[in-house]
Amino acid sequence: MNKLLSIENVSLSYHTMQGEIEALKKIDFDVFSGEFIAIIGPSGCGKTSILSIIAGLLKPSGGKVLLNGEEILSPTEMIGYMLQKDQLFPWRTVEANAMLPLEIHGAKKDLEKRKNVQQLLKKYGLWEFRRSYPSELSGGMRQRVALIRTLACSPEILLLDEPFSALDYQTRLAVCDDVYAIIKNEKKTAVLVTHDISEAIALADRIIVLTKRPSKILNLHEIDTDKALTPLQRRESKGFSSWFERLWRELNYEK
Ligand SMILES: Nc1ncnc2c1ncn2[C@@H]1O[C@H](COP(=O)(O)OP(=O)(O)OP(=O)(O)O)[C@@H](O)[C@H]1O
Numbered sequence: 001m002n003k004l005l006s007i008e009n010v011s012l013s014y015h016t017m018q019g020e021i022e023a024l025k026k027i028d029f030d031v032f033s034g035e036f037i038a039i040i041g042p043s044g045c046g047k048t049s050i051l052s053i054i055a056g057l058l059k060p061s062g063g064k065v066l067l068n069g070e071e072i073l074s075p076t077e078m079i080g081y082m083l084q085k086d087q088l089f090p091w092r093t094v095e096a097n098a099m100l101p102l103e104i105h106g107a108k109k110d111l112e113k114r115k116n117v118q119q120l121l122k123k124y125g126l127w128e129f130r131r132s133y134p135s136e137l138s139g140g141m142r143q144r145v146a147l148i149r150t151l152a153c154s155p156e157i158l159l160l161d162e163p164f165s166a167l168d169y170q171t172r173l174a175v176c177d178d179v180y181a182i183i184k185n186e187k188k189t190a191v192l193v194t195h196d197i198s199e200a201i202a203l204a205d206r207i208i209v210l211t212k213r214p215s216k217i218l219n220l221h222e223i224d225t226d227k228a229l230t231p232l233q234r235r236e237s238k239g240f241s242s243w244f245e246r247l248w249r250e251l252n253y254e255k
């Protein structure tokens with residue numbers, strides 16, 4: 001498999017009025033093309049910071065991130081970032097929200113890219129709602145719009161920060177299946193941050209477990225559940241509960 005991203009010894013400290021906060025300590029892992037990676041760890045350990053560094057929005061205090069062998073120094077169209085809240089603009093329609101990255105990257109009039117977004121809206125059941133506003137949609141539909149917006153500039157890598165956390169449990173399971181299907185259909189590589197252990201097992205090929213802050217990698221697990229199954233089916237498959245117990249123990253008893 002082709003190595004797409006290398007996170008090399010990344011450290012990060014925040015400088016605040018109260019002093020220095022050491023958030024990340026020598027985080028080191030690779031992401032291969034087509035892979036689905038989940039990052040789990042205690043609240044406030046630095047999960048979002050890792051995604052922001054990969055996205056080129058935050059500069060690490062030490063180490064570097066390489067994309068296809070080249071250091072990432074600023075945001076690139078190759079990487080789409082779906083933030084911790086869906087962050088749709090309430091005054092923009094579904095279509096205008098989904099088109100936003102084209103405006104940011106100066107490609108508002110790029111017909112091919114516009115068509116790509118329109119096709120995604122059609123393919124994933126949002127075309128009829130293209131003139132609706134976010135407040136008129138269900139939580140799950142809003143997440144789909146946010147994902148399509150992340151896909152607008154055809155990135156290869158998707159960074160997803162707790163994409164389902166605002167949804168109730170039932171919706172969450174369904175949207176999780178939807179989002180997974182979209183990512184696989186579109187053949188994207190994904191790095192998902194979540195605090196939900198079962199979500200990580202249901203979605204990921206590999207799971208990175210982080211320690212408390214300052215965060216280090218406690219463990220990196222290869223998940224051996226059947227990849228042909230949907231996330232929902234994986235939750236019911238053999239081996240799922242033993243993975244859950246193992247990861248739960250790691251997160252709760254880490255030294
Ligand atoms: N802009 C900032 N300035 C100062 N400290 C920050 C800043 N952003 C984050 N931090 C601190 O760095 C640590 C890691 O933050 P981060 O948001 O990456 O954690 P997280 O694992 O995503 O948290 P959560 O589980 O709440 O989403 C936290 O202790 C946080 O308080």
Ligand SMILES: [Mg+2]
Pocket residue numbers: 047048049084161
């Ligand atoms: Mg976070």
